[in-house]
Amino acid sequence: MSWLKKNWWIAGLLVALVVALLSPLASQHPDGLERVAEDQGFSQKAEESPLRVLPDYKSPGIADQRLATIVSGLLGVTIIFVLVYTLGRWTRRRQRAIGPTAATAPQAEHEQRLASPPPEPESEKR
Amino acid sequence: MHIPDGFLTAPVSIAAWAASAGSVGYAVRRVNHELGERQVPLMGVTAAFIFAAQMMNFAVIGGTSGHLLGGALASILLGPWAAMLVLSSVITIQALLFQDGGLLAMGANIFNMAVIGVLVGWVTYTSLQRLLRGRFAPVAHTAGAFLAGWLSIVVSAMLAAGELVLSGTLPAAVALPAMGGWHVLIGVGEGLITVGVLAFLRLVRPDLLTVHNSAGGAES
Numbered sequence: 001m002s003w004l005k006k007n008w009w010i011a012g013l014l015v016a017l018v019v020a021l022l023s024p025l026a027s028q029h030p031d032g033l034e035r036v037a038e039d040q041g042f043s044q045k046a047e048e049s050p051l052r053v054l055p056d057y058k059s060p061g062i063a064d065q066r067l068a069t070i071v072s073g074l075l076g077v078t079i080i081f082v083l084v085y086t087l088g089r090w091t092r093r094r095q096r097a098i099g100p101t102a103a104t105a106p107q108a109e110h111e112q113r114l115a116s117p118p119p120e121p122e123s124e125k126r
Numbered sequence: 127m128h129i130p131d132g133f134l135t136a137p138v139s140i141a142a143w144a145a146s147a148g149s150v151g152y153a154v155r156r157v158n159h160e161l162g163e164r165q166v167p168l169m170g171v172t173a174a175f176i177f178a179a180q181m182m183n184f185a186v187i188g189g190t191s192g193h194l195l196g197g198a199l200a201s202i203l204l205g206p207w208a209a210m211l212v213l214s215s216v217i218t219i220q221a222l223l224f225q226d227g228g229l230l231a232m233g234a235n236i237f238n239m240a241v242i243g244v245l246v247g248w249v250t251y252t253s254l255q256r257l258l259r260g261r262f263a264p265v266a267h268t269a270g271a272f273l274a275g276w277l278s279i280v281v282s283a284m285l286a287a288g289e290l291v292l293s294g295t296l297p298a299a300v301a302l303p304a305m306g307g308w309h310v311l312i313g314v315g316e317g318l319i320t321v322g323v324l325a326f327l328r329l330v331r332p333d334l335l336t337v338h339n340s341a342g343g344a345e346s
Contacts, residue, residue, distance in 0.1 A: 012168075023178070032309050033129065036304045047131040076178075077177055080174050084169050087211060094158055
């Protein structure tokens with residue numbers, strides 16, 4: 001437990017992977033926009049994407065539809081996590097690289113805010 | 127409400143691309159100033175969760191389904207600028223890898239859900255925290271999160287409807303009530319999930335709810 005508390009982001013990632021595992025349970029009904037497109041008779045206007053990587057969240061080459069959905073869900077969760085984490089690290093590195101000009105003024109403000117007791121959630125912040 | 131290619135005309139798609147590129151560029155600059163150490167993994171986890179949750183369509187009435195978009199949730203957890211980057215990344219990967227949402231229409235999808243959906247969620251939530259003080263303070267988090275989720279869906283759907291109208295795909299008298307009607311219902315699901323996830327986090331890791339308020343904050 002304490003290990004998970006310290007590595008909370010691993011726990012969060014596990015939650016996302018579990019949701020992906022449950023994805024075959026998702027409703028197969030059309031979503032709001034698809035429903036409107038069907039009702040109003042313009043759903044045939046939808047063009048197939050020129051890309052065919054994992055269309056409709058189904059990994060190709062897996063016969064079982066539920067398994068195909070699970071595999072592409074797990075892949076997607078992993079790819080998204082790595083991509084956004086890298087993007088975040090990259091913007092942070094840029095933030096440091098900017099150095100004492102642009103980045104430090106708000107940084108100092110944050111440190112000042114940290115030194116004071118944590119603000120009450122209902123207090124005016126912006 | 128990921129718009130596929132074919133529903134929007136080229137001028138509408140290109141205008142939406144320009145609007146979302148400008149907004150995301152601005153968000154990158156704002157995030158540069160505000161990103162704290164713990165916000166980076168929280169961005170990754172939030173994006174991963176939202177991607178998975180977007181696969182989990184829930185049935186509403188009448189043979190229609192909806193799924194979490196997560197713009198309000200991400201903005202409450204991360205602040206609006208990091209949330210825009212998270213949602214834009216999710217929509218980009220969905221279009222490139224899963225053929226969910228078009229390529230030309232990606233600008234419109236990012237604008238509707240990642241830019242405006244996030245901003246509406248953020249403004250609604252923070253406004254309610256300010257409005258509901260004193261006697262109503264105990265319900266401010268819950269009411270704010272629910273309304274932020276609900277309104278972000280409804281406004282995103284109306285934008286999508288407006289783009290369909292501008293593209294001549296549907297007349298306004300049809301598009302607005304049809305899209306609005308379904309998403310008023312789907313928004314209830316969005317609101318409930320947003321409230322539920324935040325309540326769960328408040329129970330297990332309340333410190334994660336204030337990560338974006340203490341950017342550059344101390345590592346726990």
